[in-house]
Structure formats: structure tokens, C-alpha cells
Amino acid sequence: xxxxxxxxxxxxxxxxxxxxxxxxxxxxxxxxxxxxxxxxxxxxxxxxxxxxxxxxxxxxxxxxxxxxxxxxxxxxxxxxxxxxxxxxxxxxxxxxxxxxxxxxxxxxxxxxxxxxxxxxxxxxxxxxxxxxxxxxxxxxxxxxxxxxxxxxxxxxxxxxxxxxxxxxxxxxxxxxxxxxxxxxxxxxxxxxxxxxxxxxxxxxxxxxxxxxxxxxxxxxxxxxxxxxxxxxxxxxxxxxxxxxxxxxxxxx
Numbered sequence: 342x343x344x345x346x347x348x349x350x351x352x353x354x355x356x357x358x359x360x361x362x363x364x365x366x367x368x369x370x371x372x373x374x375x376x377x378x379x380x381x382x383x384x385x386x387x388x389x390x391x392x393x394x395x396x397x398x399x400x401x402x403x404x405x406x407x408x409x410x411x412x413x414x415x416x417x418x419x420x421x422x423x424x425x426x427x428x429x430x431x432x433x434x435x436x437x438x439x440x441x442x443x444x445x446x447x448x449x450x451x452x453x454x455x456x457x458x459x460x461x462x463x464x465x466x467x468x469x470x471x472x473x474x475x476x477x478x479x480x481x482x483x484x485x486x487x488x489x490x491x492x493x494x495x496x497x498x499x500x501x502x503x504x505x506x507x508x509x510x511x512x513x514x515x516x517x518x519x520x521x522x523x524x525x526x527x528x529x530x531x532x533x534x535x536x537x538x539x540x541x542x543x544x545x546x547x548x549x550x551x552x553x554x555x556x557x558x559x560x561x562x563x564x565x566x567x568x569x570x571x572x573x574x575x576x577x578x579x580x581x582x583x584x585x586x587x588x589x590x591x592x593x
Contacts, residue, residue: 343395343431343511343541350425352386385411386566398543400553403563409546417513434509439500449484449499456503470506478502505532512540550578
């Protein structure tokens with residue numbers, strides 16, 4: 342049975358501030374067991390409790406900087422919690438920044454192989470997927486060119502075609518519901534629906550509230566690193582849009 346559980350999960354980043362500091366400051370801070378000059382701690386998540394079960398399709402919403410993508414990366418295992426416990430049963434397939442990880446001097450076909458291996462494929466499992474990936478991308482002879490000559494739209498087509506050739510168990514998606522030009526987006530949406538249907542558990546971040554209502558069973562509303570609310574899509578979207586429409590409070 343596939344599931345993800347977070348119990349009182351918090352995440353703190355240690356961020357190096359810009360600017361230089363002297364060797365003397367570094368040594369004094371180390372001797373006194375103080376934080377090194379220029380370092381600061383950023384609290385990204387606080388006290389997150391979630392239970393996502395097999396068969397559920399869950400969306401995450403919130404304003405920019407609310408912690409949506411950070412939470413998604415904790416769920417995917419990219420970030421480990423600073424405190425609390427993360428428990429996962431099932432293999433995770435993640436779709437994040439599709440354009441990362443390409444070898445610019447390699448051809449499109451060579452990058453299909455490279456990216457396939459990075460996604461956990463083996464030569465045997467990848468072999469029957471090579472031509473379907475090439476066909477779905479609609480790049481034709483351009484696949485024999487180095488990807489450094491690709492336009493941004495061509496690169497997104499190739500990346501999406503490779504990334505969505507996986508057979509997911511737990512599928513975690515960050516803002517990749519639209520890919521390439523308008524003609525390609527229709528195919529991309531259909532491919533995503535197929536993947537979501539096949540997956541045993543899905544978590545997706547998107548600003549497209551209409552798509553989330555169509556795809557998801559319930560939503561998580563993130564606000565400043567905290568779970569503000571969870572519940573049925575219509576209910577959470579109504580609360581979120583109402584709160585977003587309020588004018589900011591004036592300082593006293």
C-alpha cells in the first residue's frame with residue numbers, strides 16, 4: 342500500500358549571507374562556538390502533519406513563498422526534515438524543473454538516455470521507451486542535433502517527453518501541467534491525466550486552481566511554511582481566494 346506521512350515536520354535552512362568576513366572573525370566565532378559570521382537560519386516549514394493515502398490525489402496551493410515547493414521536495418525526499426518524521430511506502434517519481442540536467446553538447450537522443458538513467462531506468466527498461474519518447478516529442482531530425490541549439494520550447498518538449506515516460510507509483514508534480522506551445526500542451530495535458538490515473542498516489546503543486554479542482558480529491562493550503570488548512574477542493578479554494586482578496590492590514 343502506498344502512503345506518505347509527515348509527523349510534526351520542520352525544516353530549517355542555513356543560508357550564507359552575502360559579504361566577506363575576516364579570518365579573525367571566523368576563528369573567534371569557532372572558538373566561542375558561535376554561528377560563523379555571515380550565516381543565518383531560515384525557517385521554511387513548521388509543524389507539518391499530513392497523511393496521504395493510496396488512491397488519493399492531493400493538491401497544494403498558496404501564495405508565492407508560502408512553502409509549497411519546499412513541502413513537495415520534503416515529500417519527495419529531496420529535502421530531509423530538520424525535525425519530525427517522514428514515512429513513505431512506495432517508489433516516488435518526481436516532476437520538478439524539467440529543463441535541469443541536460444548535457445548541452447549531447448544530442449537529443451543521447452540526452453533521452455542520460456535523463457532516463459537519472460530517472461532510475463536501466464538499459465533494459467529504457468530500450469522499449471526510446472522511440473515512443475522520440476515520437477511524443479515531435480522533434481524529428483532535431484533529435485540528432487546537440488541540445489545547445491534547441492529553442493526553449495524544443496527543450497521543454499524533450500524534457501517533458503522523457504520525464505513523463507515513467508510508470509509512477511507515487512507521483513509528485515511541481516508546476517509542469519503546461520509544456521511547450523499550445524499545440525503540444527493538449528498532448529501534455531492528456532499525458533499527465535494518464536500518469537495521474539495510473540499512479541497509486543499523486544501530490545501536485547499548481548497555481549491553476551481550475552486544474553486542481555479537476556484533478557484532486559482534496560487540497561493543502563500552505564501559508565508561511567505552515568499548513569493553513571486542508572479539505573475538499575471547493576471549500577479550500579473558497580477560503581484561499583477570499584483571504585487573497587482581502588486588502589493587507591495597515592500597520593499601527
